Amino acid sequence: MNVSFFDKAASYFPDNCFDRAVDLGILLGSGWGEALEMDEVIFRASYSDIPGLGASTVAGHVGEFVLYRRGEKRIAAWCGRRHYYEGVGWEPVVLPIEMMRRMGCGTVLLTNASGGINPALRPGDFVIIRDHINLINANPLVGPHRPEWGERFPDMTEIYTRHLAELLHAGANRLGLRVMDGTYAYNVGPAYETPAEIRAYKAQGADVVGMSTVPEAVFAKACGMKVAGLSLVSNLAAGIALRPLGHEEVIAAGEAAKPAMRALVEDFIARL
Numbered sequence: 001m002n003v004s005f006f007d008k009a010a011s012y013f014p015d016n017c018f019d020r021a022v023d024l025g026i027l028l029g030s031g032w033g034e035a036l037e038m039d040e041v042i043f044r045a046s047y048s049d050i051p052g053l054g055a056s057t058v059a060g061h062v063g064e065f066v067l068y069r070r071g072e073k074r075i076a077a078w079c080g081r082r083h084y085y086e087g088v089g090w091e092p093v094v095l096p097i098e099m100m101r102r103m104g105c106g107t108v109l110l111t112n113a114s115g116g117i118n119p120a121l122r123p124g125d126f127v128i129i130r131d132h133i134n135l136i137n138a139n140p141l142v143g144p145h146r147p148e149w150g151e152r153f154p155d156m157t158e159i160y161t162r163h164l165a166e167l168l169h170a171g172a173n174r175l176g177l178r179v180m181d182g183t184y185a186y187n188v189g190p191a192y193e194t195p196a197e198i199r200a201y202k203a204q205g206a207d208v209v210g211m212s213t214v215p216e217a218v219f220a221k222a223c224g225m226k227v228a229g230l231s232l233v234s235n236l237a238a239g240i241a242l243r244p245l246g247h248e249e250v251i252a253a254g255e256a257a258k259p260a261m262r263a264l265v266e267d268f269i270a271r272l
Contacts, residue, residue, distance in 0.1 A: 001143050005091045006098045008051045013099070016067075017043055021104030023073040024272060025225075026265070027096055029112035029212055031232065031254015033062035033079045035261040040069040047080065053092050056080040065096075067103075070269055076100050083212055085189040090140040094219040101148075107164070107226045109268065110216055111261075113250045114208035115237035117198055118182065121207065123236065123253050126264065127182040128168045129160050129229030132214050133206055136188040140215045141222055154222040164228035171267030177260055182207030184231060186214035195239025209237055230264070232257055 028035060047063040048055040056063035062079040069075070076099075082092040100108060110129075116122065145152045165181070172179035185201045187193055189211035193201070201209055208231055220227050234253035238245060254261070 001091050001094075001140065003146060005052050006095065009053060009095055010099060010102055012045070012050055014043060018103055020074060022067070022076045022100060023105075023107070024075045024269060025096070025100035025105040025108040026075060026077040027081055027108065027110050027216060028062075028077065028079045029081060029110075030250050031113050031234065031257070032111045032261055034258055035111070035265045036066070036068070036077055036079075037262065037266055038066070038068040038070060041066060042069060042074075043067040053082065053095050054088065056082065073269060073272065075269070076103055076105060081212055081216070083189065084136075084138075084215065085211060090215065093215050094140050097216050097219045097223065097225075101223050101225070105225065107228070107272065108220050109228045109230065109265070110213050111230045111232070112210050112213045113234040113254060114184065114210040114231040115192070115235050115245070116208055116233040116240065117185070117202050117237050118180070118207040119240075120180065121233050123233055124178070124257055125233045126172060126177055126179040126260075127184070127208050127231040127233060128165050128172075128179060129184045129213070129231060130165060130181045131160065132184040132186055132217065133201070133204055134186050134214050135201070136186060140219050149219070150222040150224055156218065156221060159217050159221045159227055160229050161226040164226055167268055167271045168228060168230055168264070171264050171271065175260065175263050175267065177264065180207070182231070184213060184229065185209040187211055192245045193238050198237045198239050208233060228268070232261065
């Protein structure tokens with residue numbers, strides 16, 4: 001990846017984004033854009049104004065960066081993400097993680113919407129990601145090695161930090177939300193999977209499937225960050241659902257789950 005790409009993006013942010021370490025970074029996926037409560041906004045920017053990032057092209061992604069204070073915590077939130085299927089390369093996909101690394105952030109919460117594979121799941125459930133399967137045979141760490149991004153061959157035994165997963169569980173249980181641990185299968189998209197593919201993913205141990213999160217998790221883990229992954233099951237996967245799949249269903253599920261999303265994120269922030 002091109003380091004000057006990230007340098008140019010970093011030059012856009014004012015000094016007050018870097019003068020104190022960020023306590024938590026949050027990357028909000030489809031439908032999660034309004035899951036934040038803010039006491040004080042320190043800096044706000046549209047993705048379209050950040051060099052190299054560009055406006056999100058996917059419905060349900062707000063496309064805004066907000067550095068804010070919640071209680072005593074300083075939080076960097078990316079409301080929306082860029083996806084590899086948009087054809088922009090890896091840099092815009094992992095740019096939020098790199099900017100948070102430069103802001104001194106050591107913990108990130110990655111959220112998404114997913115299709116349910118595990119028969120115990122139904123739309124509106126939450127899955128705490130414990131592991132993932134990268135189905136696309138590509139990795140954002142491919143390329144010249146940069147020491148600031150960790151070791152050349154980073155260990156991925158525990159990408160999703162156990163302690164953070166336990167905090168999410170405690171919050172979901174307190175709030176009375178349907179939640180389970182699960183493995184997330186990453187498909188590049190933008191086409192939804194076929195029923196045969198879903199059967200194969202299920203055989204491999206996947207509980208949910210989606211088109212994001214894994215690149216950011218891998219990059220963050222390599223950089224030494226603690227990672228939490230949280231998925232909203234927005235629909236049942238192909239061959240399990242009894243109707244054709246569409247992005248409108250993802251948006252509708254996010255809208256319906258908005259109060260639960262907000263409460264769960266708030267609880268997680270409070271427990272850190």
